[in-house]
Amino acid sequence: xxxxxxxxxxxxxxxxIQDYASxxxxxxxxxxEEAFNKTRKEGKVTFFSRSKNRLWTKGETSGNFLYVKExxxxxxxxxxxxxxxxxxxxxxxxxxxxxxxxxxxxxxxKLEQIIDQRIKDDV
Amino acid sequence: xxxxxxxxxxxxxxxxIQDYASxxxxxxxxxxEEAFNKTRKEGKVTFFSRSKNRLWTKGETSGNFLYVKExxxxxxxxxxxxxxxxxxxxxxxxxxxxxxxxxxxxxxxKLEQIIDQRIKDDV
Numbered sequence: 001x002x003x004x005x006x007x008x009x010x011x012x013x014x015x016x017i018q019d020y021a022s023x024x025x026x027x028x029x030x031x032x033e034e035a036f037n038k039t040r041k042e043g044k045v046t047f048f049s050r051s052k053n054r055l056w057t058k059g060e061t062s063g064n065f066l067y068v069k070e071x072x073x074x075x076x077x078x079x080x081x082x083x084x085x086x087x088x089x090x091x092x093x094x095x096x097x098x099x100x101x102x103x104x105x106x107x108x109x110k111l112e113q114i115i116d117q118r119i120k121d122d123v
Numbered sequence: 124x125x126x127x128x129x130x131x132x133x134x135x136x137x138x139x140i141q142d143y144a145s146x147x148x149x150x151x152x153x154x155x156e157e158a159f160n161k162t163r164k165e166g167k168v169t170f171f172s173r174s175k176n177r178l179w180t181k182g183e184t185s186g187n188f189l190y191v192k193e194x195x196x197x198x199x200x201x202x203x204x205x206x207x208x209x210x211x212x213x214x215x216x217x218x219x220x221x222x223x224x225x226x227x228x229x230x231x232x233k234l235e236q237i238i239d240q241r242i243k244d245d246v
Contacts, residue, residue: 072223081222
């Protein structure tokens with residue numbers, strides 16, 4: 001992974017959290033370098049919260065952590081994409097995603113997930 | 124759609140562009156209110172480019188426009204998610220996504236897409 005450019009936005013870069021299995025976008029937050037390093041080290045997504053003005057590990061109160069599966073950065077190193085496994089609903093409204101969509105994918109998507117998982121598990 | 128809060132980040136909000144069919148995240152940019160309104164009006168994604176310091180319609184040079192399929196905002200109205208149909212490779216490197224992933228989904232995902240499309244087309 002390339003070095004992230006934290007200089008463009010007062011030390012922050014946007015971080016998109018995507019469900020690693022369904023590919024649904026779950027939320028968007030910001031990370032500073034400390035949040036990014038903590039996320040990589042602990043394997044749970046930590047943002048820099050602009051409203052709290054401190055590091056904020058998603059799930060620190062609710063227990064609904066976002067477990068990191070894959071981290072990628074974009075071509076100019078100023079955005080982060082994290083595929084994660086959510087421990088529960090991501091949004092404070094109780095919905096799966098902060099973008100309010102319920103999962104709309106059908107049978108074959110779910111079947112593909114199960115097949116992928118079984119290949120990984122070598123069942 | 125709720126009113127977007129453009130006040131948090133000097134008039135900008137992050138906008139995530141996701142392939143409407145494969146759900147791959149293609150790129151992340153920023154929009155100001157003018158870019159957002161232009162995007163809604165024209166049906167093609169326009170960002171506010173921080174490097175160019177002006178509105179930037181993705182594809183204005185390459186022709187690889189991002190045709191808007193669906194726009195949603197998040198629970199606190201400070202991030203935008205756009206499902207789009209890309210006219211060609213999104214990244215300036217020639218890759219499909221600025222996050223450098225090639226599509227990894229298998230046969231069933233593609234089949235599901237075809238079925239979805241045929242249902243929509245009422246074939």
